[in-house]
Amino acid sequence: MSRRDLKIRVVGAKNLYSLSFTDEELTIADGRAIQVPLRQVVGAQRNDHSLEVSYIGRKKKTDPMSLTKLVGIAEDAEDDVLDAWISTLLHLAYEGMGVTRGRRLKVVINPHGGTKKGVAIFNKTVEPILRAANCSLDVIHTTRAGHAYEIAKTMSLDYDAMVIVSGDGLIHEVLNGFAHHEQPINAFKIPLAPIPTGSGNGLSLNILGMDDGFDVCAAALNVVKGLSMKIDVLSFTQNGKRTISFMSQALGLAADLDIGTDNLRWMGESRFMFGFLRGLVQFKPCPIELSYKAAELDKNKMFDTLIKRRMKDNPDDVEPQAPETDLTALPPLKYSGTDEGWTVLDVPLLYVYAGKGPYVGRDLMTFPMSLPDDGLIDIAAQPVSSRGEVLSNLGGAPKGEHYWRPNLRYIKAHAYRVKPLAPKGAVAVDGEVFPLEEFQVEAHQGLARLLSPHGYYAADPPPRPSKPPA
Numbered sequence: 001m002s003r004r005d006l007k008i009r010v011v012g013a014k015n016l017y018s019l020s021f022t023d024e025e026l027t028i029a030d031g032r033a034i035q036v037p038l039r040q041v042v043g044a045q046r047n048d049h050s051l052e053v054s055y056i057g058r059k060k061k062t063d064p065m066s067l068t069k070l071v072g073i074a075e076d077a078e079d080d081v082l083d084a085w086i087s088t089l090l091h092l093a094y095e096g097m098g099v100t101r102g103r104r105l106k107v108v109i110n111p112h113g114g115t116k117k118g119v120a121i122f123n124k125t126v127e128p129i130l131r132a133a134n135c136s137l138d139v140i141h142t143t144r145a146g147h148a149y150e151i152a153k154t155m156s157l158d159y160d161a162m163v164i165v166s167g168d169g170l171i172h173e174v175l176n177g178f179a180h181h182e183q184p185i186n187a188f189k190i191p192l193a194p195i196p197t198g199s200g201n202g203l204s205l206n207i208l209g210m211d212d213g214f215d216v217c218a219a220a221l222n223v224v225k226g227l228s229m230k231i232d233v234l235s236f237t238q239n240g241k242r243t244i245s246f247m248s249q250a251l252g253l254a255a256d257l258d259i260g261t262d263n264l265r266w267m268g269e270s271r272f273m274f275g276f277l278r279g280l281v282q283f284k285p286c287p288i289e290l291s292y293k294a295a296e297l298d299k300n301k302m303f304d305t306l307i308k309r310r311m312k313d314n315p316d317d318v319e320p321q322a323p324e325t326d327l328t329a330l331p332p333l334k335y336s337g338t339d340e341g342w343t344v345l346d347v348p349l350l351y352v353y354a355g356k357g358p359y360v361g362r363d364l365m366t367f368p369m370s371l372p373d374d375g376l377i378d379i380a381a382q383p384v385s386s387r388g389e390v391l392s393n394l395g396g397a398p399k400g401e402h403y404w405r406p407n408l409r410y411i412k413a414h415a416y417r418v419k420p421l422a423p424k425g426a427v428a429v430d431g432e433v434f435p436l437e438e439f440q441v442e443a444h445q446g447l448a449r450l451l452s453p454h455g456y457y458a459a460d461p462p463p464r465p466s467k468p469p470a
């Protein structure tokens with residue numbers, strides 16, 4: 001075992017710092033001690049006799065995360081002792097956590113996402129973290145809509161992860177690019193890691209949780225240290241054309257969030273809430289017939305399954321899946337062309353929201369029971385009821401509490417279909433507008449990957465009420 005404590009004189013500082021580490025954390029002490037979990041240590045190196053240790057942390061509890069580089073001269077250690085100290089520290093901070101060092105990253109930045117700060121945020125905040133972690137970077141800026149699709153469709157697959165500096169729109173493009181890659185199955189195996197600089201950053205919230213979901217340093221740390229987590233993606237098929245959806249399909253009132261609020265991008269995430277409220281004022285029923293191939297309808301059972309899944313700490317510890325036989329094609333559609341075992345939801349509906357991942361935006365935990373890899377689509381369907389009742393549901397939406405309200409139908413399905421009952425309308429697929437014409441959606445279990453610190457979605461599910469809400 002090599003030495004685990006060192007004294008270093010930090011450049012410009014009077015005090016002698018002592019650095020030591022255990023299997024779990026690095027302690028930096030100069031009178032007062034700071035503990036840094038090893039997961040947050042991203043780099044350490046020797047330049048002549050000086051030592052540089054880089055880690056991500058918070059200066060104060062309420063601060064966002066930031067990169068700190070501690071540089072100093074080790075006064076009590078020869079170079080070989082210092083090298084051994086660095087080597088053991090890095091081994092524990094990487095391989096000891098199942099993470100390979102120096103990831104090869106494809107980075108796609110949308111200069112026009114959200115408030116157009118993606119490039120500046122990447123250069124100032126994200127890139128220094130990836131460099132400190134010794135990652136190799138292949139950076140490309142998108143120049144037009146559809147560019148990220150082309151990049152993903154034609155890219156070489158020699159990367160450990162793909163970093164997407166933008167919002168959910170670019171994730172949608174990249175996954176659809178993978179679907180048209182000459183080796184789609186292998187392309188989908190490259191884990192995606194979002195850096196949240198778009199106006200809709202639902203995926204980042206699902207990976208990092210409400211506290212860190214908009215923290216670009218936490219997202220960069222996930223690029224460096226996250227573990228690969230399998231996720232389901234969905235095939236949305238309309239008029240024979242198949243589109244990959246990773247997040248949501250919204251109809252009726254829910255579609256108003258995504259549709260027609262494009263000119264309100266300056267509002268950031270608030271534009272979705274604006275869209276919802278505008279839709280609520282109009283209060284139009286959604287003219288569709290919804291049918292589904294059910295997997296689970298019991299809300300209590302869904303909750304129990306979710307809690308059990310969150311207790312598994314190995315993200316790959318899921319039901320074994322059939323080995324892929326054909327790497328050059330997407331998995332076939334299993335549920336088209338048959339009505340057997342399908343149920344029609346026989347009530348007039350105000351909105352239908354279906355998809356994967358608990359959060360679709362900052363104030364909307366639409367699918368609180370969503371699991372990354374259960375092979376199922378979560379469907380939230382709101383029957384027509386009073387404005388008051390719908391408003392009460394909306395009040396619970398930020399934390400997913402509407403899930404427990406008896407008048408919200410929540411279905412886990414292998415597949416579902418929508419037939420329009422009126423000629424006008426639209427459906428928003430991951431925020432992109434499609435015409436309201438007949439379509440079908442089905443899930444492909446564990447087809448894609450994300451980098452994740454937890455191995456499960458980071459949204460806390462709404463607790464089961466002791467008595468059912470009125």
Ligand SMILES: Nc1ncnc2c1ncn2[C@@H]1O[C@H](COP(=O)(O)OP(=O)(O)OP(=O)(O)O)[C@@H](O)[C@H]1O
Nearest residue numbers: 113114142143144145166167168169170198199200
């Ligand atoms: N250089 C570019 N110029 C203009 N549009 C672009 C460019 N690069 C990408 N786009 C488009 O910008 C759209 C917005 O994507 P993104 O999700 O990254 O940002 P956003 O602000 O969160 O948008 P949304 O809220 O719709 O998801 C995408 O549909 C993409 O096609």
